[in-house]
Amino acid sequence: MGSVEAANKDANGSLTEKNPTVVFVLGGPGSGKGTQCANIVDNFQYTHLSAGDLLRAEIKSGSENGTMIQNMIKEGKIVPSEVTIKLLQKAMKESGNDKFLIDGFPRNEENRAAFEKVTGIEPAFVLFFDCPEEEMERRLLSRNQGREDDNIETIRKRFKVFLESSLPVINYYDAKGKVRKINAARSVEEVFETVKGIFGPKNEKAE
Numbered sequence: 001m002g003s004v005e006a007a008n009k010d011a012n013g014s015l016t017e018k019n020p021t022v023v024f025v026l027g028g029p030g031s032g033k034g035t036q037c038a039n040i041v042d043n044f045q046y047t048h049l050s051a052g053d054l055l056r057a058e059i060k061s062g063s064e065n066g067t068m069i070q071n072m073i074k075e076g077k078i079v080p081s082e083v084t085i086k087l088l089q090k091a092m093k094e095s096g097n098d099k100f101l102i103d104g105f106p107r108n109e110e111n112r113a114a115f116e117k118v119t120g121i122e123p124a125f126v127l128f129f130d131c132p133e134e135e136m137e138r139r140l141l142s143r144n145q146g147r148e149d150d151n152i153e154t155i156r157k158r159f160k161v162f163l164e165s166s167l168p169v170i171n172y173y174d175a176k177g178k179v180r181k182i183n184a185a186r187s188v189e190e191v192f193e194t195v196k197g198i199f200g201p202k203n204e205k206a207e
């Protein structure tokens with residue numbers, strides 16, 4: 001048995017010897033997090049968990065939190081950590097994997113501190129897709145996936161929340177040397193070339 005210090009907590013918060021590898025995938029709305037995570041999953045042995053997708057699925061499921069989540073997403077606000085972390089823990093457990101790309105989380109200091117406290121997990125590193133607002137706005141307005149928050153009013157609110165609440169989390173991890181900043185204002189292929197270099201050959205899927 002290893003020491004308790006070396007142990008993590010499992011997705012339910014119990015101490016375990018298993019050490020999940022978590023990469024937080026952060027960046028402004030429309031910076032390309034989901035697009036690049038799909039490419040990473042195709043090439044590396046990771047499970048992609050998008051906090052936004054999990055919250056949208058929760059709305060669709062008719063859960064008692066659905067209306068609250070829907071209203072918060074419409075306003076570009078961050079849903080309380082307790083709700084999002086429970087969804088992440090459940091998805092981690094159900095995946096059967098131990099390597100995760102957690103996309104769009106932590107979005108604020110409350111998300112960050114609560115996840116660390118509840119799961120005991122520290123990210124291996126943080127991918128930060130850095131993209132100018134004008135480019136992100138262009139991408140979101142032409143995304144065409146029927147998202148209720150892809151309208152100019154909500155997009156502006158999401159940009160404000162990103163600057164005020166999410167950037168401080170990126171700065172927190174940057175001070176710990178964990179941030180891998182990527183210029184996301186390039187083509188999908190160019191961005192992925194940089195991403196591939198960060199993951200390296202170790203976790204690459206066999207052909």
Ligand SMILES: Nc1ncnc2c1ncn2[C@@H]1O[C@H](COP(=O)(O)OP(=O)(O)OP(=O)(O)O)[C@@H](O)[C@H]1O
Pocket residue numbers: 027028029030031032033034035036052104139140142143144184185186187188189191
């Ligand atoms: N490098 C790129 N160049 C041009 N368009 C891109 C690029 N990456 C993603 N896109 C497009 O921009 C839109 C937003 O991308 P994506 O959904 O991956 O962003 P996101 O960071 O996950 O956004 P959100 O935070 O809103 O979920 C999509 O329509 C996607 O196809």
Ligand SMILES: Nc1ccn([C@H]2C[C@H](O)[C@@H](COP(=O)(O)O)O2)c(=O)n1
Pocket residue numbers: 029050051052053055072073076077078079080084103104105106107111149158
């Ligand atoms: N940690 C999170 C992640 C997302 N949300 C809500 C608020 C976001 O504007 C929305 C969409 O997320 P995205 O798909 O853009 O990553 O979901 C949240 O409250 N907390």
Ligand SMILES: [Mg+2]
Pocket residue numbers: 033034050052104
């Ligand atoms: Mg996304």
